[in-house]
Amino acid sequence: MKRRILIGSVIGGILGFLYYKYIGCYTGGCPIKSDPSLSTIYGAIIGALVFELMHELRAILTAHKSKKGATMMIVSNHSNDSKVTKFENPKRLEELDPRNTLIKAGFQENMVLCDIGAGSGIFSLPAAQISSNDIYALELSDPMIELLKRRRTDNNIQNLKIRKVDGGRLPLENDTCDMALMVTVFHEIADKEIMLGEINRILKEKGRFMIIEFHKRETPMGPPVDHRISEEDVEEICNHNKFITIEKFTMGDNFYGIIFEA
Numbered sequence: 001m002k003r004r005i006l007i008g009s010v011i012g013g014i015l016g017f018l019y020y021k022y023i024g025c026y027t028g029g030c031p032i033k034s035d036p037s038l039s040t041i042y043g044a045i046i047g048a049l050v051f052e053l054m055h056e057l058r059a060i061l062t063a064h065k066s067k068k069g070a071t072m073m074i075v076s077n078h079s080n081d082s083k084v085t086k087f088e089n090p091k092r093l094e095e096l097d098p099r100n101t102l103i104k105a106g107f108q109e110n111m112v113l114c115d116i117g118a119g120s121g122i123f124s125l126p127a128a129q130i131s132s133n134d135i136y137a138l139e140l141s142d143p144m145i146e147l148l149k150r151r152r153t154d155n156n157i158q159n160l161k162i163r164k165v166d167g168g169r170l171p172l173e174n175d176t177c178d179m180a181l182m183v184t185v186f187h188e189i190a191d192k193e194i195m196l197g198e199i200n201r202i203l204k205e206k207g208r209f210m211i212i213e214f215h216k217r218e219t220p221m222g223p224p225v226d227h228r229i230s231e232e233d234v235e236e237i238c239n240h241n242k243f244i245t246i247e248k249f250t251m252g253d254n255f256y257g258i259i260f261e262a
Contacts, residue, residue: 084147087120092221095252096183096212099126104249105210105259107131111178114138114202116170117185118162121148128160136161136172168194172202179203181210184222184255187229196241203262209243212257219254231256 086092102123107113111131115124118137128135137160139145145162152160163171168191180199189195199209214222216230235245235258243260250256 083144084120087122089221091252092254093122095255096122097251098123099130101210101212101251101257102127102130105179105181105247105257106208107179109133112136112176114170114172114177114180116165116180116182116199117188118148119144119183121151121160123181123183124148124160125151125155125157128157132159134159134161136163136177138163138165138170140165168198170198170202174201175204176202177204177207179208179210181212183212184214186211186213186234187223187227192237193241196238196243200242200262205262207262208246209238209260209262210257211238211260212251212255214254215256221254231258234258 102113107127107130109131110133112133112135113124113127113131114136115121115127116138118124118139121137124135124137137148139148139162142164145164148160148162151157152162165171180203186192203209211234213231213234214228216225216228218225222228231248235248238258238260239245243262246259246261248256248258
């Protein structure tokens with residue numbers, strides 16, 4: 001016998017007997033109420049049924065709650081998947097051409113690179129194949145950090161160092177990197193001068209800094225035009241903060257790139 005049925009029967013039986021004792025019918029016209037044995041048995045049956053019904057109801061509510069939680073998790077995963085899909089849109093990857101763009105910017109074997117706002121790793125992962133030295137992927141988003149860790153494991157990449165950015169300071173020591181890059185991130189930085197100071201700090205002498213951004217005009221993809229930053233503004237801000245322009249280039253319909261030297 002299930003424990004809950006036994007407990008329900010005992011409690012019901014006690015209540016049945018108490019019902020007989022204090023409320024029962026003594027005239028004999030109602031057999032259950034006038035007989036203590038029948039009243040106790042009847043109470044035990046009702047108690048067992050009530051406890052079983054309560055168990056079933058709790059199971060239904062728990063299942064509903066779990067289903068709701070699973071739905072929320074699916075929505076959350078879908079949101080993350082949508083971001084990755086956006087980052088890795090084939091047209092976007094074709095224009096950004098991460099591996100060749102890194103090489104064009106001067107990145108090569110034994111160099112240390114810092115990818116600020118690494119996202120799903122479309123630049124960090126190729127960089128870790130070009131150079132066997134440390135590649136730092138910096139990210140704010142916990143889901144993106146977890147994705148980067150999975151991809152590092154799946155691809156057996158030993159030199160990819162994933163770090164969470166928390167606050168205005170980059171989690172690297174002074175003079176660490178030969179190159180830093182920001183891919184469609186610079187326009188989102190609230191205090192660009194502080195960030196440029198941090199990038200200057202982590203770069204070695206004459207280290208390179210590459211910014212890739214959306215053209216400040218309507219393009220097939222990208223944020224609203226008023227959220228973008230023009231090539232001229234990027235260059236002016238960086239030059240004002242001790243970065244020397246080395247090269248500027250267009251990347252398809254959507255992007256432009258600028259390479260600076262610290």
